Amino acid sequence: MGENNIILTIKSLSKYFGALKAVDGVSFEVKKGEILGLIGPNGAGKTTIANLVTGTFSKTSGSVIFEDTDISNLKSYQIARKGLTRTFQIVEPLKGMSVEENVLVGSLYGRDNRNTNMKNSSKRTREIIKLVGLESKKDFLVSDITINDIKKMEFARVIAMDPKILFLDEVMAGLTAKEVEKTSILIKRILKEKDLTIVFIEHIMKAVMGVSDRIIVLHHGKKISEGTPQEVANSSAVIEAYLGKRYAKEVVNNG
Amino acid sequence: MKLLIENNKKINILLFITLMIVFIFLPFFLSGYWIRVFTTIFMYAVIAQGMNIMYGYMGYLPFGNVMFFGIGAYIAAIGMNRGLPFLAVLPLAALTAIFLSILFGIPVLKIRGHYFAIATIGINGAIMGVVQNTTEITGGAMGTTLPIIDKPPAVTYGYFYFAMLALMIIATLLLYLVINSKLGYGIRSIKANEEAANSMGINTIYHKVTAWAISALFVSIAGALYAYWMSFIGPTEVFSTVVAVKVIVIMLIGGAGTILGPIIGSFIVSMLSEVVWSSFLEYHLGVLGIAMIAILFFAPKGIVGTMDDFIKNRGLRLRKKVSV
Numbered sequence: 001m002g003e004n005n006i007i008l009t010i011k012s013l014s015k016y017f018g019a020l021k022a023v024d025g026v027s028f029e030v031k032k033g034e035i036l037g038l039i040g041p042n043g044a045g046k047t048t049i050a051n052l053v054t055g056t057f058s059k060t061s062g063s064v065i066f067e068d069t070d071i072s073n074l075k076s077y078q079i080a081r082k083g084l085t086r087t088f089q090i091v092e093p094l095k096g097m098s099v100e101e102n103v104l105v106g107s108l109y110g111r112d113n114r115n116t117n118m119k120n121s122s123k124r125t126r127e128i129i130k131l132v133g134l135e136s137k138k139d140f141l142v143s144d145i146t147i148n149d150i151k152k153m154e155f156a157r158v159i160a161m162d163p164k165i166l167f168l169d170e171v172m173a174g175l176t177a178k179e180v181e182k183t184s185i186l187i188k189r190i191l192k193e194k195d196l197t198i199v200f201i202e203h204i205m206k207a208v209m210g211v212s213d214r215i216i217v218l219h220h221g222k223k224i225s226e227g228t229p230q231e232v233a234n235s236s237a238v239i240e241a242y243l244g245k246r247y248a249k250e251v252v253n254n255g
Numbered sequence: 256m257k258l259l260i261e262n263n264k265k266i267n268i269l270l271f272i273t274l275m276i277v278f279i280f281l282p283f284f285l286s287g288y289w290i291r292v293f294t295t296i297f298m299y300a301v302i303a304q305g306m307n308i309m310y311g312y313m314g315y316l317p318f319g320n321v322m323f324f325g326i327g328a329y330i331a332a333i334g335m336n337r338g339l340p341f342l343a344v345l346p347l348a349a350l351t352a353i354f355l356s357i358l359f360g361i362p363v364l365k366i367r368g369h370y371f372a373i374a375t376i377g378i379n380g381a382i383m384g385v386v387q388n389t390t391e392i393t394g395g396a397m398g399t400t401l402p403i404i405d406k407p408p409a410v411t412y413g414y415f416y417f418a419m420l421a422l423m424i425i426a427t428l429l430l431y432l433v434i435n436s437k438l439g440y441g442i443r444s445i446k447a448n449e450e451a452a453n454s455m456g457i458n459t460i461y462h463k464v465t466a467w468a469i470s471a472l473f474v475s476i477a478g479a480l481y482a483y484w485m486s487f488i489g490p491t492e493v494f495s496t497v498v499a500v501k502v503i504v505i506m507l508i509g510g511a512g513t514i515l516g517p518i519i520g521s522f523i524v525s526m527l528s529e530v531v532w533s534s535f536l537e538y539h540l541g542v543l544g545i546a547m548i549a550i551l552f553f554a555p556k557g558i559v560g561t562m563d564d565f566i567k568n569r570g571l572r573l574r575k576k577v578s579v
Contacts, residue, residue, distance in 0.1 A: 054454060080456035092454075094447030105444050108437050109456035118437060161455060 007032045007165055007197050008053075008084075013062035013072075015048055022048045024221035025062070030165065030197060035187075037212030037229070038201045041241065044218040046201045047089055050167045054086045055079045066165070083111040083164035087171055089201075091150045093142035099149075100138040103129055103156045110161025125160060132156045132186065147174065159190060165197040172207045184211050209233070217241070266566070267515060274518070275424060282416050290412050294484070296525045297419035301477040302498070303505045303517030304426045305470040310503075311511035312434060313466050314446030315364065318372040318499055319379030323352040323471040325493040327478025329386060332399050332488055345479055352475030353468045360464040367449075376496065383494035398489030401482055415484040422480065423518065426473045431514050433469060442466050446512075508550050510557025519558055523550075 008030040015023040023045040030036050038046050051057040053064050055076035064072040071079050079085075094102045107121040107128070129138050132152045137145055142153065151171060158166055168187070172180050184207055191198060202208045208215065208229070215232040217225040219241040225232050232238055278297075282290055302324060310316045327348040334344030363374045387396045394400075404411045433439050441462040444452035453459050482488045501524070509520020524547075531542045554561040 056450075056454065076453045077456050077458050080454055085456075086454065088451070088454075092448055092451035094444050094451060097443065097447050101440070101443075105440050105452075105457075106455055108440055111456070113456050116437070121437075157455070 040218035106160035319375030327475030510559035
């Protein structure tokens, strides 16, 4: 792997809330075009990292380097415009607006937002709504659709922002096994079509193992393991902290 | 559904054009008193549009927005007393108001909800205090006079009727264009979910200040016209929080976050108060209050909002029937 392949570098990033070290000196790199899984038990600091990288929280120390520039002091709208965006663990729809309008806002703003106009954005919006399969619901208000459809809408909205790197914060939470499978296929397809890099924050192990190229495991705000899904699953530190022996065995046996 | 929403838009445009044609020919059939009533209706509609972009579309209630009315009125008065023609003081009033909206907006628009509303009341009070105490420039608490147009009253009332009407039409069209543009989507996203808007690449503070500047533009020109029309203004009158309350009521009754709501609201509130005034002189305010509570209770989205919902729901029902 050459230097040019790295799109995002996180260097000893920390965030303290008073005495609580939510993220404590975490460093890792994200390679262009990969799906990186970010996992860990509750309170491990996964969402905090997403919040730090996308500018929702300000860091305590460390740096976040995106394509050779330190973005850790930028505001969240500036980071979004650079092409680094995220979905939220708890859905954040634009209330009182229709599904189509929600996606349209993503398309109008987002990356390179100076070059977007209503006409092109409307066209893009319709394409993306079709891609995620929300065509029949595009005129509904977000208050009138199910939580799964809101999640799909949020996914469409971040895709409409045309990001270079996307943090997906627990997009699978609350989905049935079949829906998880469908969403995984959708994510892989969009990754190929849109030339994206994805950081996948997840609780559902099956989804992470199946989709990720590489996995980073967090525990109590620290990175405890990094590697391919198999390597991580076999790591004794991870098994101790999180997965449990039985699940790890299953993964190894089933390939 | 798409078709029905477009129909809805067509209904709105049709309604707007019909109203405007009626208003243009109305003065030829009305007495001087009613011309003044209608001029006031147009003026309140403009101030309510200024409130509408801030609250109806962006979700920030600028309770002290009347400050721009007072600024517009006073800049017009001061300029004209120094010998400037009205058409020169008009842009001066607008630019001063826009400048102040940016100056106050950058710090104050970082506060949300009730705190923002209260902060704007504070600014309004502070500006009124300045006006009251700089007697050499503003005439102080006694108020100040403006030059009177040298024409019979019937003619000047006609001028102001058409000037206010034109202002209302321009403000409404401008608001319509803004709301349907990229800027408008940014502004509406702030009301919908400010955190999400931020994370989607929307520079929220820029959008908030821009919206307030547009609001200040509308309201200050209305203030300048009002000052010239009345030819006498006093600080407690043009910085009055009673005006602020009336404008909020107009916006809510007509429908906050709708293009035509403030116009219809202004019409209804003024007509209602005319009727109530003439038939229940002693209980005027009480009856008016009860009527407003009734409207807000049964149509919380305002008249235009409720009408829109009705048309949309009918559309959904029809569509369901077709799909079955």
